[in-house]
Amino acid sequence: MPTLTTPSTPSAVWNRQHLLGLQGLSPVELRLILDRAAEFKQLHAAGHTKLDHLKGVTVGNLFFEASTRTKTSFGLAAKRLSADTVDFTASGSSLTKGETFIDTARNIEAMGVTQMVVRHSTSGAPHHLAKHLRAGIINAGDGTHEHPTQGLLDIFTIREHRGQIEGLTVALVGDILHSRVARSNIWGLTTLGAKVIVCGPATLIPPEIERLGVEVSHSLDDIVPRTDVINLLRIQAERQRSAFFPSIYEYAHFFGMNGARVQRARQDVLILAPGPINRGVELTPEVADGDRSVILDQVTNGLFIRMACLSLLHEARQC
Amino acid sequence: MSSLLIRGGRVIDVSQRLDQVADVLVRDGRVVQIGRELGNVDQVIDASGCIVSAGFIDTHVGVRDPGYEEDETTASATAAALAGGFTTIAALPDTQPVVDNAAAAEYVVLQAKRAGNCRVHPLGAVTRGHAGVELADLGQLARSGALAFTDSQSPIASAEVMRRALEYARMFHRPIFVHPQDPTLTAAGVMHEGYFSTLLGLRGMPAAAEEIMVSRDIALAELTGGRIHLMSISTTGSVEQVRRAKQQGIAVTCDVTPHHLALSDAEMQGYDSRFKVRPPLRSSDHIASLIDGLADGTIDAISADHQPYASEKKDRELDQVPFGIVGLETLLPLCIKTLIEPGRLTWLQLLSKLTTGPAGILQLPQSGSLASGVPADITVIDPAVDWTIDPARFRSKSRNTPFANWSVRGQVRTVLINGEVRYRSEGS
Numbered sequence: 232m233p234t235l236t237t238p239s240t241p242s243a244v245w246n247r248q249h250l251l252g253l254q255g256l257s258p259v260e261l262r263l264i265l266d267r268a269a270e271f272k273q274l275h276a277a278g279h280t281k282l283d284h285l286k287g288v289t290v291g292n293l294f295f296e297a298s299t300r301t302k303t304s305f306g307l308a309a310k311r312l313s314a315d316t317v318d319f320t321a322s323g324s325s326l327t328k329g330e331t332f333i334d335t336a337r338n339i340e341a342m343g344v345t346q347m348v349v350r351h352s353t354s355g356a357p358h359h360l361a362k363h364l365r366a367g368i369i370n371a372g373d374g375t376h377e378h379p380t381q382g383l384l385d386i387f388t389i390r391e392h393r394g395q396i397e398g399l400t401v402a403l404v405g406d407i408l409h410s411r412v413a414r415s416n417i418w419g420l421t422t423l424g425a426k427v428i429v430c431g432p433a434t435l436i437p438p439e440i441e442r443l444g445v446e447v448s449h450s451l452d453d454i455v456p457r458t459d460v461i462n463l464l465r466i467q468a469e470r471q472r473s474a475f476f477p478s479i480y481e482y483a484h485f486f487g488m489n490g491a492r493v494q495r496a497r498q499d500v501l502i503l504a505p506g507p508i509n510r511g512v513e514l515t516p517e518v519a520d521g522d523r524s525v526i527l528d529q530v531t532n533g534l535f536i537r538m539a540c541l542s543l544l545h546e547a548r549q550c
Numbered sequence: 551m552s553s554l555l556i557r558g559g560r561v562i563d564v565s566q567r568l569d570q571v572a573d574v575l576v577r578d579g580r581v582v583q584i585g586r587e588l589g590n591v592d593q594v595i596d597a598s599g600c601i602v603s604a605g606f607i608d609t610h611v612g613v614r615d616p617g618y619e620e621d622e623t624t625a626s627a628t629a630a631a632l633a634g635g636f637t638t639i640a641a642l643p644d645t646q647p648v649v650d651n652a653a654a655a656e657y658v659v660l661q662a663k664r665a666g667n668c669r670v671h672p673l674g675a676v677t678r679g680h681a682g683v684e685l686a687d688l689g690q691l692a693r694s695g696a697l698a699f700t701d702s703q704s705p706i707a708s709a710e711v712m713r714r715a716l717e718y719a720r721m722f723h724r725p726i727f728v729h730p731q732d733p734t735l736t737a738a739g740v741m742h743e744g745y746f747s748t749l750l751g752l753r754g755m756p757a758a759a760e761e762i763m764v765s766r767d768i769a770l771a772e773l774t775g776g777r778i779h780l781m782s783i784s785t786t787g788s789v790e791q792v793r794r795a796k797q798q799g800i801a802v803t804c805d806v807t808p809h810h811l812a813l814s815d816a817e818m819q820g821y822d823s824r825f826k827v828r829p830p831l832r833s834s835d836h837i838a839s840l841i842d843g844l845a846d847g848t849i850d851a852i853s854a855d856h857q858p859y860a861s862e863k864k865d866r867e868l869d870q871v872p873f874g875i876v877g878l879e880t881l882l883p884l885c886i887k888t889l890i891e892p893g894r895l896t897w898l899q900l901l902s903k904l905t906t907g908p909a910g911i912l913q914l915p916q917s918g919s920l921a922s923g924v925p926a927d928i929t930v931i932d933p934a935v936d937w938t939i940d941p942a943r944f945r946s947k948s949r950n951t952p953f954a955n956w957s958v959r960g961q962v963r964t965v966l967i968n969g970e971v972r973y974r975s976e977g978s
Contacts (some may be wrong), residue, residue: 254749331866353867354751355821374869376751414751437748 245543246550249361249368252377253418261419265387267539268532275535284542285314291344294371295321295332296352300506300530301371301381305348308537317344332356333363340366346544349373354411367544375409380540381505382415384533386423388525389460391532392501397424402454404486405464405513406475408435412464412505417443428454431464431486434475451486455496462503463488463513479512488514493523501525552592553577554969559597559930563604564902565919574602576926579968583922595971597930600963603901604918605637605927606881607908609805610673610700610727610781612857612874613639615661617646622858622947624658627878628667629945632973634854634878635904635962637927638669638917643680644702650675650686655694668967669927671697671912676715676726680704685715692722697912698779700727703828703873707733709766716776725777725803725911730763730788731755731829740868742815742830750818752868755830761787768795768802779911780804782855784829786839793848803911805851805903806840808884809875813952823864824952827857828873841894844903851907852900854881858948876948880939882931883958890933891959897933926969933960 245263253261274282290309294302302318309316319339336347346367349357354374361368372378390396401420407413407429420427421444429440430448441447448454455461466482476482488502502514502524510516519526556574561584574581575588582588608631614622624641631639641658643649649658655672662670674691676699678684688699699719706712706728715726736755741747743754764780768791771778783789783804795802809827814834817825825831843849857874864871885904889895895903909918916924939956941949965973 331862333865351867353869355868358821359867374751375753411751414749438743438754439745440748442745443749 246547248544248547250379250540250544251357251361251368251370253379253382253415253422254377256418256422258422261383261386261423264383264536264539264543265390267543268383268387268535271535271538272532280311281313282311283313285309285312285545288346288545289315289317289342289344290541291317291319291339291347291366293319293336293339293347294350295356296350296372298350298372300533301350304530304533305371305537308534308541311534312538312541314541317342333360336360336364340364345548346541367548369540369544372411374411376411377415378411379415380533380536381412382419383540384529384536385412385416385462385503385505386419387532387536388503388529389501391528392525393459396420399459400426400428400457401460401462402428402430402458403462403464404430404451404488406435406466407431407440407464408437409467410464416462417445421445428458430454432476432482451488451492452495455492458500459497460501460503461488461496462505463508464505465507466509466512483512487512488518490515490517493518493521496523503529505529552969554593554595555588555591556595556597556602556928556930559600559602561602561920562897562901563920564898564906565604565921567898568920569898574920574928576928576966576969579926579970581920581922581924581926584920595930595964599932599934601897601931601933603929603931604905604920605929605965605967606635606904607638607912607914607918608636608853608856608878609640609779609851609908609911610642610853610855611639611878612644613641613658613670614858615645616657620860621863624661624670625665625667626945626947627856627858628662628665628670630856630878631668632965633945633962634881635929635931635965636668636878637929637965637967638671638914640671640673640697640912642702643673643675643700644704648675648680649673649691649696650678650680652687652690652694655691655696659695667972671695673697673727674699676701676706677711682706682708682711685711685718688715688718688724689722692724696724697914698725698727700729700781703729705729705731705733705763709770712767713770713774716770716774716778720774720776723913725779727779727781728763728767729781729828730760730767730783732759732762735759735762738869739830740826741818742832744815744833746815746818750821752818757785757787757832757836760785760829761791764788764791768792768800771802772798772800775801777801782807782810782829782853783849784810784832784840785836789839789843789848793843793846796848803850804848805853805908805911806844806849807853807855807877808881808888809877809952811837811840811888812884817952821868822952823866823868823871824875824950826868826871826873827875841889844889845894845899850903851911852881852885852903853908854878856946858946859950860948861950864950874950875952876944876946876950879944879946880951880953882962883939883960884953886933886960887958926966928966929962930964931960932963935959935961937961
């Protein structure tokens with residue numbers, strides 16, 4: 232059995248107290264998280280389902296915006312590392328009594344929470360907390376800005392199947408404007424040497440995104456034959472103030488992944504979707520459940536990525 | 551008869567195109583003469599090494615009184631104005647209740663009298679409750695002292711309402727002040743739309759949202775013969791449209807704020823709500839156009855667009871925070887930093903944006919000038935003193951400034967109203 236309390240990778244390279252986004256992380260830092268996650272995955276496969284990296288640590292899951300899978304995944308990741316967890320959700324909380332979210336977070340911190348996982352509907356909200364609190368903050372999705380652990384688990388899944396990221400062409404398809412998943416993927420993938428194409432209706436591509444080092448396309452048919460990975464982002468109806476495209480039917484016609492498009496893709500193309508998926512919109516059931524889909528791998532890997540982030544941040548605080 | 555001499559300063563009076571070292575003689579609250587060897591007086595203020603100007607005028611100040619005294623009161627706003635070198639301010643009507651009737655305007659005048667600091671003129675609402683639907687009591691507001699009409703930060707979405715307002719206000723020779731912004735293009739926006747809004751995942755407000763309204767309101771000014779003043783313009787397209795309209799003889803004026811000259815949209819990268827302002831901080835190409843517009847006279851005035859907010863309102867999630875920067879006490883050094891030090895404006899030009907420019911917009915011929923016979927509203931500036939901006943020392947009740955800890959040069963030293971010293975900086 233390996234020594235579980237000592238990190239196998241030198242911790243000197245990871246010294247961040249917070250994980251607020253993938254923007255600004257170096258290739259070395261990104262690989263450190265991916266490698267740590269791979270290690271946890273191997274340990275898990277070998278039957279080590281309960282580790283003690285976070286024994287005695289209390290992790291707060293602060294979800295100011297609704298979430299099912301990310302919240303469950305973080306909660307489980309903390310428990311697998313033997314942390315105690317406290318959960319906070321916005322509904323039925325003091326927020327409805329007028330308390331500000333900073334005061335709420337301060338109160339939870341005062342209960343001895345040293346790491347906080349924060350989801351919020353406002354871009355930059357975790358950054359705001361990081362300035363006001365001493366606890367380490369992991370961004371679990373802020374508004375339309377970043378969702379770093381989702382970006383990492385997408386990249387982890389790609390690397391697991393393709394061996395490396397460098398040299399791959401990855402398409403992010405759909406609502407780029409409102410997607411925090413898109414921004415985290417762009418930073419992580421380009422930093423690791425992939426080529427990224429963002430593809431969607433012109434109304435859902437934000438201005439000057441080319442300056443992030445990506446190619447812009449409005450035709451899924453054009454890019455399908457030349458991509459190694461296609462990541463189908465969710466159409467976020469709840470974020471759309473007004474009509475960004477004429478109808479779901481028209482969207483699916485131009486930007487939905489279906490069997491015919493998979494036929495025109497490379498043999499070894501990988502289909503990802505951060506979910507929750509709208510079957511028949513971003514992708515058809517035959518694609519979602521087909522042999523090129525790695526959607527459920529993403530969910531499984533999310534757990535190990537979150538364990539990696541929690542443990543690395545905790546170790547950084549010990550230094 | 552009391553007399554006072556401001557001795558040995560560099561006297562800059564735009565109204566007389568004057569820029570020379572001289573003494574200013576004040577008797578019984580009025581400017582008598584500018585020259586040397588002006589005889590015996592009761593009191594002398596040594597202004598050597600200083601600039602002596604007519605007192606500054608701000609055409610739109612968020613005073614927040616009545617209704618929002620947690621942000622600012624008339625007493626604190628006027629104290630801040632004096633410390634910033636302002637002797638006259640026009641108070642925005644976006645109070646609670648809105649200044650849309652005579653009694654509310656008279657309250658503004660009364661509160662200013664009680665405070666006893668600088669001069670305050672009310673601005674009246676264009677529409678009742680700033681709702682953009684029915685005209686406020688424009689005639690009675692004018693009789694009660696309103697120098698202009700404005701719906702403050704609320705856009706008047708209906709072109710029809712704006713047209714009627716311009717036509718009706720013309721009877722009272724009053725301009726309409728607008729904050730140009732198409733509400734359908736700025737809904738839920740928190741910053742300038744461009745590279746940085748994409749990077750940060752923040753909802754953008756495109757330059758076009760402002761330019762569409764500038765275009766509409768210039769067209770309506772031309773149609774009606776009414777007079778329009780554009781508050782806090784911020785884009786290249788706005789400057790170009792105003793330049794063209796002025797060449798065509800349309801009655802349009804405009805102003806800018808120092809923060810739109812000193813800061814760009816890149817500042818939003820820290821998600822710091824102190825940079826959240828409307829119109830939003832723009833990109834550097836827009837900033838260059840604003841400075842060009844000031845230099846060639848397209849932009850008539852500089853306003854602090856003072857928007858005080860209590861800390862509990864600003865210390866929140868970015869999308870829930872109100873727009874605004876508190877600005878009266880930092881305007882002068884920021885103008886020096888952005889306009890004088892880089893050599894873009896002369897002192898005569900800069901002071902025109904703070905004296906004769908705003909006096910013309912508000913139609914106050916007795917203000918913004920040191921001509922003999924006018925009330926002695928005078929600001930003495932020490933242009934060389936270096937200091938650090940410390941919000942804790944503000945006279946304003948609010949601290950929502952992005953300029954904390956900035957090292958700046960140039961400070962207001964003494965401010966006189968009616969020949970009486972109302973403000974003196976510490977150490978002078």
